Amino acid sequence: MISAEEYELLGFFEVEPKMLDYDTPWIYNSLVYEVTDKHRVLTVSIQPSYKDVKVILTEEGDKIFEFEGTGVRDIRVLNDNIPEILEIKVSEEQSIFIKRKPHISIYLH
Numbered sequence: 001m002i003s004a005e006e007y008e009l010l011g012f013f014e015v016e017p018k019m020l021d022y023d024t025p026w027i028y029n030s031l032v033y034e035v036t037d038k039h040r041v042l043t044v045s046i047q048p049s050y051k052d053v054k055v056i057l058t059e060e061g062d063k064i065f066e067f068e069g070t071g072v073r074d075i076r077v078l079n080d081n082i083p084e085i086l087e088i089k090v091s092e093e094q095s096i097f098i099k100r101k102p103h104i105s106i107y108l109h
Contacts, residue, residue: 001027002048003076004086009033012077012084012100013044037104044086044098046075053088055096057106065106067096 006026010016013033020030026048033044045054051072057065073089083101090096097107 002046002051003074004048008077008079009046011079012086014100017046035100035104037100040104042098042100042104048075051075055088055098055106057104 009031013035015033015035017026017031017033019026019032028049029047031046031048033042033046035042039060041058043054043056043058046052050070051074052070053072053075054068055065056063067088069088069090073091074087075089076087078085078087083099086098088096088098095109097109099105099107
């Protein structure tokens with residue numbers, strides 16, 4: 001299970017996710033968050049209980065970033081930062097950081 005809580009993901013993305021099954025609790029569901037910022041579209045799909053995640057960032061219709069991971073170490077919202085950051089901990093040494101404000105950006109570390 002991921003560290004991020006449902007309310008933290010809602011706060012970070014500021015949109016309700018599309019769910020595979022609206023009768024299934026969010027933790028066992030497949031969630032798709034999609035946000036737009038000028039010419040960029042960020043789509044993040046998460047299966048919380050399996051720790052599976054897919055991230056696609058497009059700019060003016062062209063895919064500029066894609067990541068798909070199964071069984072990542074963790075997904076969490078770092079809300080002690082302004083702006084908030086979504087961290088996808090891929091391994092002990094590697095993380096993907098996603099910011100939504102002031103514009104959508106992705107950093108690898």
